[in-house]
Amino acid sequence: MFGFGDIIRRxxxxxxxxxIVYPVRVVEDTEDHLAVYLAKGTPLTFGQGDFRWGNHPWANFDHIWQSDGVLQVQRPGDGYSVWHFWEGDTFSGWYINFQEPMRRDARGFDTLDQELDIWVPADGSSFQWKDVEHFEERQRLGGFHPGEADAVRTEAQRVAAMLDAGTTWWSDRWTDWSAPAIWEVPGRMDLSAPA
Incomplete structure (x- = not known):
């Protein structure tokens, strides 16, 4: 388990x-979930060489996290994480990021964003699907392993059903959370360092 304030790598x-690799700070680590904070200005490090999906789409921008800080909460075994977004000090909503289940190691955790997302506004209005066209195009071009796209769709429908029923596991307790003022923006992660 990681401790509060530890800098780990995602x-x-x-x-x-x-x-892509970047440092995050641990907010809470329990048997049920891992909550980490990605601060504004955090350096992003991109892998080099040929990838089946090409370069990471964020590589075309400044190699730092540009929006306000985001709290990422993920549970073991889930094929998604719940990102909490703020605009300044005002909570703006939840972004459900479909991704491979996290795999922990001594320095942090590994995953892979699988393109599809859901946006849930803070006011509780209807959720919106995001990046559906990119997801479908990635599948059409053979970017997913056999069965992978279907597994993402199944997980997405499960989350959509939770949202429709109002039975989400993530609580409002994080919506008023803010990073401690003493937390500095972590430095760049070294891709060559052992896992």
Missing amino acids: REILDGREW
């Missing part, structure tokens, strides 16, 4: 290599 692994 890696997305594609084709057996690091596609």
